[in-house]
Amino acid sequence: MPKARKHKRKAPVTAVAAASDHAAQQASSSSSRPQATRTTIRRFHVLIKRQAQLQQIVHGSNAESQSTKTELARVEQEIEDLGGLAAYQRMSTIGQGKDRGGGSEKVLISWMRDMGLHEPPTRTAGRLRLLEVGALKADNYASCQTWIDVSPIDLHAQHPDIREQDFLLMDPDEHREKWDVISLSLVLNFPPNPKDRGQMLCLAHTMLRPDGLLFVALPLPCILNSRYMTPDHFDGLMRSIGFEQVHTRWKEGGKMAYWLYRRRPQPASTTYQDHLLYKKKTVFRQGDRNNFVILL
Template identity: 35%
Template structure:
């Protein structure tokens, strides 16, 4: 009896690696770029949305994350053009609006900020690069802050936190306040870093708090009532497309830190080693201008780690809110060409 040809089995990994398109049951949340208005995205016209596509490999996931960064930069540039043209040629403004809508829709089709954060959270696992807090904790121990005399625990503000468990093993001496624009966990507070004002009276007067319950308000006021001992900006400054807003992030760190407080900054290595406008020396000059002294620097194959100490007396922009500084003074460190070789990127920080 002749043998029938067996059907070829498709590997399970191949099935999991395919694009999983399905109808979006609810509209995607608006994309919120730090320091800018929320972008309302109408997803009703979209036939389907790619939800949860993390990538078959770490390289594929990284490629998609990088493309999302490109879209964020395009959006920021278009918003800047629109502000410049405000009150000008209506046809030109309409063309900019159409481009903004196109970029916003593409970000929505990728899954929006929610997808980006889930992909980045996946990148925290050991198989995909690890958690940058694992570099910071040994440095804090070297500085002896884990052996402080009896008193309150070290207050640490984790900006852009994807998980509230990053410092769980150090909870005996570190009091963590994790915040993010689009919280992925109940333990991560939904908060824009640039909106934080230290001091309960200022915090209560801020827009948005008036619609919260007294219990929720008291909780947030307690979180931001006193300066922090450590601020972590791990892979969040590079997420912002506007160089001036990146500078505002560093200014805001100086505003919310206590004197002698520590700033932990992590950037993709390409931002300081392959940029036309920024390198380690330029970054150090910017941070020295803001009152920071570099304590540690470490480069890996993909990331650049920095730990700085703040001297409030050297903070030359010393205001209580970085937004006031951004509007009230001219940049001290403008976008300046440092390297002209082909193949470099355009990452920069303006302060």
């Protein structure tokens, strides 16, 4: 068996067990301060990545290491002590509050209004069908209900109006060209496998109608401080799938980056090198960087 890699990978959200209500309430209370929220969320990400690496070692080896199993138990206990996925989602919801600038849906709504999508001449076929992936709140688009028909989904739904659904497990044939808009806000940075991130984008392309819109929101360090990702590389990757950039918003020193893409026909690969470019890691930066990457 090959040795475990040093760089740790994130685990699927479904791999994190929900903790007790008491622990979740403690984490929620401590997350009322912005710095505490950010620190705890970062710790969650570190633990989840380590959990994924240890699970791969345990499940992929016939000769299970007791020390690995012990460390895995310790990591999972710390995740539970922090409140589990329920606490993580609660803190993320707090971070979307109006007192902290609101959620990323404000950016998407603003862009769609600028494009005139809220006006009747544009909506000859009725309300826009929007699939909100990773929804933490059920009413993010309540102010737009006259022109947006939103379907919120999440791996671990926190509200009865949010459907519990893994986006990667949605039937591509059933949803082919069904949606006018798909929102992937703080979603691409969560799957542990870089190829799952690429699969999310390809699935979105399949599920969007011709000229449909894909909204992507990522922490800014994913593209500005990664060894394997830059804004130009990300845009090239999106073009290779069949997306044309419509809007983007981020600034040096900021925390978030936003993009709006329009679905176009998938281009044919031109050369072998073009084919490989987004299927392997290309090192753009050295030094103390993160390992965020999307692979097709």
